[in-house]
Amino acid sequence: DAGVTQSPTHLIKTRGQQVTLRCSPKSGHDTVSWYQQALGQGPQFIFQYYEEEERQRGNFPDRFSGHQFPNYSSELNVNALLLGDSALYLCASSLAGNTEAFFGQGTRLTVV
Amino acid sequence: QQQVKQSPQSLIVQKGGISIINCAYENTAFDYFPWYQQFPGKGPALLIAIRPDVSEKKEGRFTISFNKSAKQFSLHIMDSQPGDSATYFCAASSMGGGADGLTFGKGTHLIIQP
Numbered sequence: 001d002a003g004v005t006q007s008p009t010h011l012i013k014t015r016g017q018q019v020t021l022r023c024s025p026k027s028g029h030d031t032v033s034w035y036q037q038a039l040g041q042g043p044q045f046i047f048q049y050y051e052e053e054e055r056q057r058g059n060f061p062d063r064f065s066g067h068q069f070p071n072y073s074s075e076l077n078v079n080a081l082l083l084g085d086s087a088l089y090l091c092a093s094s095l096a097g098n099t100e101a102f103f104g105q106g107t108r109l110t111v112v
Numbered sequence: 113q114q115q116v117k118q119s120p121q122s123l124i125v126q127k128g129g130i131s132i133i134n135c136a137y138e139n140t141a142f143d144y145f146p147w148y149q150q151f152p153g154k155g156p157a158l159l160i161a162i163r164p165d166v167s168e169k170k171e172g173r174f175t176i177s178f179n180k181s182a183k184q185f186s187l188h189i190m191d192s193q194p195g196d197s198a199t200y201f202c203a204a205s206s207m208g209g210g211a212d213g214l215t216f217g218k219g220t221h222l223i224i225q226p
Contacts, residue, residue, distance in 0.1 A: 004155070033213055042118075042201050042216030043156065056213055090155050092214075099144050101214065103155035 002027060004093050004104035012110045013081050021076045021107045025093030031055075032074040033101065034066060035090040043090055049074050050096055078109075086111045115139050118202050118217025126225050131189040133220045135202035138183065142204040146214070147176065147187045150199045159200075160187075192224045 005024045013019050025032050031050045035043035045058035049068035068074045072093075078085055088108050092101040117136045125131045137145075146161035162169045162176040162185065169176045175188040189196055199221050203214040 035214075040219075042203075042218050043214070045213030045215065048213055058213055099146075099161065100158060101146075102158065103148075105153070105155045 006091050006104040010108045017081050018079045023074045023091030025072050026102050029093035029095050031094045033092045034076045037088040081111045115215045116217045122221040124223045125192045131192045134186045136184045137204050141206040144205045145185050146203050148201045194224045197224045
């Protein structure tokens with residue numbers, strides 16, 4: 001049983017560019033959440049998707065957007081990249097109504 | 113505004129000792145309190161979690177103690193082993209972690225010395 005998988009593992013982008021990160025949830029899970037983890041910090045909640053809609057959003061600007069597909073996989077898009085967007089981006093999946101959230105290994109984004 | 117405060121930032125414990133990490137929260141709507149373990153280059157892994165209707169939960173060497181009136185909870189690792197060396201995060205959410213985003217503490221870097 002595959003857990004949460006994220007791609008790519010590492011990514012280097014230039015300031016001002018756009019990036020798309022991908023996540024496949026754990027088998028049987030229907031809810032996907034995205035987090036940003038800066039170096040030496042705890043993960044910060046970006047947003048959560050359920051039934052292909054954004055259900056909840058953290059304190060992140062509109063440059064951060066997402067999508068969930070009918071197979072429950074999800075994408076995180078970040079526009080107009082800033083140096084401060086450099087971080088580990090984590091995807092977590094869960095089953096609606098269940099408390100346990102399982103994390104992927106993350107995508108390390110470096111903005112230069 | 114940091115809603116979950118975690119301490120200490122780093123901790124060194126001898127093998128076989130007890131590791132204790134503390135967290136305090138502000139939002140009284142929080143009703144789910146998990147602890148995650150993270151190794152370098154990996155995503156966080158759920159260790160143990162508690163709801164506010166109980167004061168303690170134990171799973172193997174890991175125990176959560178919860179004090180609702182003080183809005184505090186802690187992780188105790190008994191018989192700490194070198195393999196426990198990792199970064200530990202407390203977290204909290206309302207309506208269950210699956211229905212609401214998790215708010216994390218800043219983490220505790222734990223080193224178990226052989």
